[in-house]
Amino acid sequence: MNRLRLYYRLMRMDKPIGALLLLWPTLWALWLASHGHPSPVNFIVFVAGTFLMRSAGCVMNDLADRRLDPHVKRTAQRPLATGEVSAGEAVRLALFLSVVAFALVCTRNGLTVLLSLPALFLAASYPLTKRFFPLPQAYLGIAFGFGIPMAFAAETGTVPLQGWVLLIANIFWTIAYDTEYAMVDRDDDIHLGVHSSALLFGRWDVAAVGLCYGAALGILWWVGLRSGLGLPYDMGLLAAAGLSVYHLALIRTRDRMRCFKAFLHNNWWGAVVFLGLAADLARS
Secondary structure: OOHHHHHHHHHHOOOHHHHHHHHHHHHHHHHHOOOOOHHHHHHHHHHHHHHHHHHHHHHHHHHHHHOOOHHHHOOOOOOOHHHHHHHHHHHHHHHHHHHHHHHHHHHOHHHHHHHHHHHHHHHHHHHHHHHOOHHHHHHHHHHHHOOHHHHHHHHOOOEEEEEHHHHHHHHHOOOOOOOOOOOOHHHHHHOOOOOOHHHHHHHHHHHHHHHHHHHHHHHHHHHHOOOOOHHHHHHHHHHHHHHHHHHHHHHOOOOOHHHHHHHHHHHHHHEEEEHHHHHHHHHO
């Protein structure tokens, strides 16, 4: 039972925010691709797959960072950092979670299965990007958003322009919220010599977060316009804009706890966009 509790923590099941930030864009795509009536099987597969791959991604991330995490206050007590779970155990757990997720995807059409391969590569390689790429949050945005083209493929057998543009919107949103997260670890990242958007943007970090929120909202508005969405969807975007302003107010002082609060609050940002989209499509 103690091993299960350790695996539970290693998969971050006690901290579901990452899974929710991964889930909302996937649901945007499922609802948009199906005009508000997704296949129940697709819904189950993508929700379950989201939680499985987020868990696998957390394990992969901690494997890559197991020598760094002991030196970061926020991550020092993670099971791999403390040695409570071995690297071999973590590898086997990540493989198990990935295989189960892939088995679920294999129940969908060929294009969805094909798109799952780069999705797995992105999830596995993301933890390494902070060693050499100055903006790893952009790479994370692609990894966290690849459920978007997969959802379109599962529902329609193709990925239209809206699907790829929706992915771009998710990249900007991810840079915004993960920069807030990176602002929490800025001092530790400087000491360890790893990259983050908070370090790249420097004193322009708050302005950059605001610009990324604005870009995400502008692109989402264009997707809605092209898809024939109306007032309920626009109201959802307006609510997300209001939340963006609130987040900017939180991070303005660059206080660690306020930045972390802003990051966590992005769950509501994704939720209000989805509620506006679902409400709009429910009218059809």
